[in-house]
Amino acid sequence: MIAAVMSTTMKRKRLQSLADPEMSPPTSVRHLKTHFKRLGVDMRAPCTDAGFSDTLAGVEPPNRERGCWLINQVGIWNRFFQNVGLELNQNRPGKLSVRTFGSCCNPSFSDYGLVCATLLGELLAGHRCIYNVHLSYSGKMFGLKPAALANLIPNGAIEHFHVDGARMSSGEAHGLIRAMVRGQPASIEISNLKLCPRIVTTLSNCVESTVTLKELSLVEVGLKLDDVMTLFKTLESSKTVECFKLEGNAVGVRGAQQFAKVLKQNKTLRSATVQKAQLEAEGAIAIASALAENTTLTVLRIASNNIADAGTRALADALKINNTLLGLDLRDNAMGVQGGHAIAQMLAVNAKLEELHVCDNAISDSGVVAIAESILHNKALNVLSIFENDFGEDGVTALARLLASNKTLQRLNTTLEPTNGDTRPLDAFTNALASSKSLHAVQLFVWGSLAMKKLLHAVQLTKTLQYLRVRSYGSEIRQLCSALETNHSIQEVQIDSFLYIEDGAALARLFEKTKTLQAVTITKELSTLCVTHIFHGLAKNKSICSFSAQCATLRMAACTAIAATLEVNRTLCSITLGWPSFTDDCLSVISAGVAKNPVIQIMELTYMSYSNVGLKIKEHLRRNSSMMLQAVEFVLRGALFL
Template structure:
């Protein structure tokens, strides 16, 4: 690692260095941390319609500075920069000069560059630099999203931030994540919420706020006229005996702008808070999406929720994520009373409220819930009600009852609900034969040998998997007690042979140090992964990889055109260090990997930064390419589409942008590339001509570009890409 050359720093008055909180941003920076390069941070933004700012050429240098505070510049939409948390970066604890340099660069970005639209602020960069950063926020011409994370604000920082908030005239999204506020900040935030004309999204789902302090926030929220998306947790309502809960209920009752509401339970048994929310929503006429996260559901809340679904005319998406059926709820009573219901016959009191709601509701498009509390007969009635509901397009089920899974899947087929049914998480196998041979609807499977009592279920599962073409995602947890050479061989054979598996999560719970070189499970695993050409997302937990094995794994990553997402958490972190060291020299030739997570270790250093920067570049290219497919006809987006058209992540991104299935997304990518394959279209896209190619007549009669036949031009196009045509200086 090159030595960093320190340069004396002066403030704008030319005086000696002052405290960090009052330092000017007009400073000379030292060399970048990893490469020892200089950075030009004084130039203004050069972005425009169809043109990238010059800063995009040096993002790796900017990120060498921002990594020192756990942040990274990323292109999440074409031509626009987002300063986001970089969880894999090692942040040194005592390096104040580097933290000040990062704050300096952030000031320059915010004040000089309209291409920076979103900023995450953490304690590393904000502490001691609040004046500098708040001054930059006030002056920013383009900041649209601000995220505060892991911050503890003192009085001076709160005053600076509260004073800056009224000047954020372009801010659309504000997120507060694990931030500890004082009253000064709360008063400023409340006033901002009351008066803003731009804010549409407020996220406070990880906010820790005490009792009556929440009143200040709610007062501003009640006066707000712009927020359409709100996320918070129940601490803002607690204790329910305080006026906070009733103020929030009044807000939900009277609000006329809110479209999306997400509420996370801070404690498992927030049944009373949930009751307050649901009752208020009976009077709301604008909400189209409701997300309830990690709540306990008792009898009264279930009755309220199903009544709301039956009566509401605006709700389009309703998701209960990680919600627990409370033990006193009727869904969990063993002897549920049977009741007759038209079109369904005799049904249990467990399922009846849901059947009534689904029969009466005519507007819901999406529904997410946990069905592990329902037996096969109840699920059959539920699916029948879903089949009669024409509006519901997607039903995501988090869990099913394991012992009834075969019967439940049969009911799913018989009611014709297979196409609208999605299993949200991996289904844990209890009976491998029944699950794998009969339940073709379950594409996400989990095999956990740590909860199995003997070897047979694991062995049976591994023997059946090669014939299961419906399994596209597998989570395999292997304990030392049930692991042997046969299991290792079966896992390797399956990985080698499968062509349909897209996601693989492998976690090993044993010490592999005693294995000899021939029998090492690590060796068999990396050999199998090197052959596989279908896996797009890979998680490896446990094991210890030697130099040969990490070399094989690095070679596989280097050349893979399918693996987009890697998580690598070996038992010995030296395996991760060795992997990035082998990758970094030539990893820039990889244009596939879009996400990579490793054990957070200081020893990863510059090699890890090099690898992570390639991943960032690949993500930017896929983002540009997807937007080109979606209709953004900029040259740099077309160039990206040519570079990463093969990337499976591009298909996924197009699916997200266009809300289409995988086949339609792949077809749109193919057609978008064809759209500039011909001579005139190519030259227009490259910016060479405005309309069509025309050549002056030659006296010697030599063949000119326009005289080339189509076949000849298409042959040339194999070697000529949009990105090869230089932009005018």
């Protein structure tokens, strides 16, 4: 009798556990359907995406939900996906993305690898609510199910598909690329993978024949000259590709000459990036000859190609004729003084270019003076990046005159260095910065306490500056924080400096007082004490919505401060903390804080993909994002149907 009672109790508990969404997902494909059924979900039910864009346009499809049923069930899929470092998330109203959040995780080492391969394949093939895919996991996921990958045809609603092969098996990555091409997305991105010739041919055929492809990005994919020539030849006749990026591949002079033919023949390309591609001066000259004829390209990025002064002169001469290019990136090209003067002569004539980057080009004072004087009367240029060049007092003085007179420049990236006892150049520059009515953003490499002191004076006085990025090797961050306390215009700050504990305390005081700062980024690693101070300040802040920093270690004191901030702060939407080391107990404390916060939507914090606490954090974030997207949808729909 006792045994019978125990058996009944055990059965009851078993049924309760099966009805519990928190029960362990099965590791066998044959148990999937039963598992989902017990949770009240038909895993193979068709997508019910009605097209959110149609809804906003006033079209209400009859008898269909506005969003796919999957959107409200992503937690079930994510209990599987978390074991292999994948995540299904709603990033746009009514739309989902699939991305790798744990690139170190190898699905082939997980009991869930085969199950997740099955689920991922079915989602990509059948759910039009998925618009963005980013896969960068380690090893293989489809290793035990190669036929599923070989036959996979992603649905045509996927807009962007990115395969990062840095850690992925080469065969797996190539299989994903073939599947990607079969799905015909609007944007294809491939990075950190040596492409085989067959894949290059596949991509070339895609460029030539696919009517949906608008963007193609290939970064560090080991292309040889023959591969480059093949791609460029098909790009010549493409009638759909608008944005093309080729970075970290051996294009060389011959490849540049073929790219020049693309610029002469193609009538749809709007943005082209050919960076770190060994173009040399001769390659730049070929591209320049095509630019003189091209009437469609608006952005050209050819940084880090050693085009020297000869290549720079050719491009500058072409832009005296070209009337369509709006953005030009020539960073790190060894253009030197003569190249700087060629750029200046072009700016005196060109009335279309809006953005110019000539950083790290060994441009001396005379070149910077010439460029600044040319822009004095230029009414088109909005952005000038000229830092990491070899200029001093004369260059700073010329930039000061530029800021004082020019009314169109909105962003300036430059260097401030101490002068030989003469403070007038720094005074002139910072006074012009403080009084400028057009400049909204500056990025400054500040060398020395005197230069920083002058900058702080400008920060206190400026009324129009909205973005400030400072790189300094001194200990002046505390003074910068004090200056920002009295500033009422700067909304975004980025600090590229190592911070001491006292700097963390100064930032905390700033966060307590500021009512204008909305985003703060610190690029160097912070200590636990610094993080603790900073979050004590953020707990009392009511304006900052985004905070990003790099942390080496998060101890309990820092995690407790983060959790306490999350409990009371209702403006922070995004927190990034990098790749710190911490214990499970620390992560649990942060999770408790996230659970009590209805606003936070992004928490970038690296942890093991199979962490249950990490999954809970992600579920809380998805809850918040869903509420925000519902609010956005409600407002937009209300505005359109009034």
